[in-house]
Amino acid sequence: MTTPESARTGGCPVHTGDGSAVSLSGPRFHTEPHQLYREMRREHGPVVPVELPGNIPAWLIVGYHEMHQVTSDPELFPRDVGLWNQWPNIPADWPLLPMIQPPQPSIYFTAGADHRRHADMVVPALESVDPFELRHVCEELSDRLIDAFCGRGEADLVTEFAKPLPVLALARVLGYSDEDGTTLARALGELVDGGEGAQRAHAEYLALNQKLVKAKRNEPADDVTSWMLAQEGFTEEEVALNVKDVLGAGFVTTADWIGNSIRLMLTDDRFAAALGGGRHSIGQAMNEVLWEDTPTQILAGRGAARDTLLAGRQIRAGDLLMLGLAAANADPLIQQQFSPSRGGNSAHFSFSHGEYRCPLPAQEIAEIVARTAIEVLLDRLPDVDLAVPAQTLVRRPSTFLRGMTAIPVRFTPIRPTGDPQ
Known part of the structure; x- marks a missing residue:
């Protein structure tokens, strides 16, 4: 049996007897992930032994039915990384600590009753967002960003549009001032890029978060942060952590989602009609991206509460299971049944599943932000086209997240919205 190019041979207590484990890193995860997942599935089955950085063992779920089984059983597979049997081997500077964190009091880093307690605050707060007002905000922000480059006839739609827009929109929803929202967009952009300024940007992000919570405690308004602060039984620290999670996850x-959908529409002839303002194709492209090119490829994770079997694999108590959302979406056993070409089928795992899935109102907010952004962009720049060959577009070098580093485009220059004709 051959192993994928990204695999390396090595034993570990978790994977004793499995022969080899796939290294959960390397360029193939962002250059040809579907081929890599096919190899994993063929050679290891639906539950794959993997190694995280530092030769840390874990399991990666690549089967659709196994993903459904794990995410539907929060008792056996809780989202409680505190159970992880590898914590004694994790150094303080481990690169995945931002993604696989010890439990903290917020919706995304708690399990069981603690998780439900935070969800009972966060979910209604997100439900309080008026979808019509949010769409109006997104139209306004999209116009503002497009105005900054529309007269040039060229732009990078990642750095100048797709990346700042969600931050600005979510900042408005959470109650940040427009000035702080702009600062937040810059800081989070630097943080995600992971360069020399990432640590400073992270500190700036936390400071803005704390400033927001204190300001809303003193002067509540009609926003999500004020809604959370009005609920009894939660500290300012808990509210701040939940605000941070909502913004960070969204x-x-x-x-x-915006960038991958724009890339699809500019490179696939099936969606050419949308470039002339056809709205139906935008929704189709966005849904296809969730199936075939989902922004979250791998999600951490689930801990096994006790010894169990999963697809014939011996899973030990405390083992970490990574959710291969993109791989499960591409499982050939399910692709024929839920083909993304069959309209708006949403049986994908792009928002995860079960008790710990992305909350439904958060999904709705993300869809409004993404769809409105693309609609405004194509309405205002109907002849937008790639400025480089499609095959030269580059993906972010990440195993876990899938997005574009840049989308250079050209178009007929137009006047900003506020300019006289």
Whole structure:
């Protein structure tokens, strides 16, 4: 049996007897992930032994039915990384610590009753967002961003549009001032890029978050943060952490949903009609992206509460299971039944599934932001086209998140919205 190019041989206590484990890193995860997942599925089955950075063992679920089984059983597979049996081997500077964190009091880093307690605050707060007002905000922000480059006849739709728009929209929803929202967009952009300024940007992000919560405690308004603060039994720290989670989880994924959808529409002839203002094709492209090019490729994770079997694999108590959302979406056993070409079928795992899935109102907010952004862009720049060959477009070098580093385009220059004709 051959192993994928990204695999390396090595034993570990978790994977004893499995022969080899796939390294959960390497360029193939962002250059040819579907081929890599096919190889994993063929050679290892629906539950794959993997190694995280530092030779840390885990499991990656690539089967659709196994994904459904794990995400539907929060008792056996809770989202409680505190159970992880590898914590004694994790150094303080481990690169995945931002994604696989010890439990903290917020909706995304708690399990069981603690998770439900935070969800009972966060979900109604997100439900309080008026979808019509949000769409109006997104139209206004989209116009503002497009005005900054529309007269040039060229732009990078990632850095100048897809990346800042979700931050600005979510900042408005959470109650940030427009000035702080602009600062937040810059800081989060630097943080995601992971360059020399990432640590400073992270500190700036946390400071803005704390400033927001204190300001809304003193002067509540009609926003999500004020709604959370009005609920009894939650500290300012808990509210701040939940605000941070809402923004952190929604920013990159929505930006990549916008970017990946724009890339699809500019490179696939099936969606050419949308470039002339056809709205139906926009929804189709966005749904296809969730199936075939989902922003969150791999999600961490689930801990096994006790010894169990999963697809014939011996899973030990405390083992970490990584959710291969993109791989499960591409499972050939399910693709024939839920083909993305059959309209708006939403049986994908792009928002995960079960008790710990992305909350439904958060999904709705992300869809409004992404769809409105693309509609405004194509309405205002109907002849937008790639400025480089499609095959030269580059993906972000990430195993876990899938997005474009840049989408250079050209178009007929137009006047900003506020300019006289």
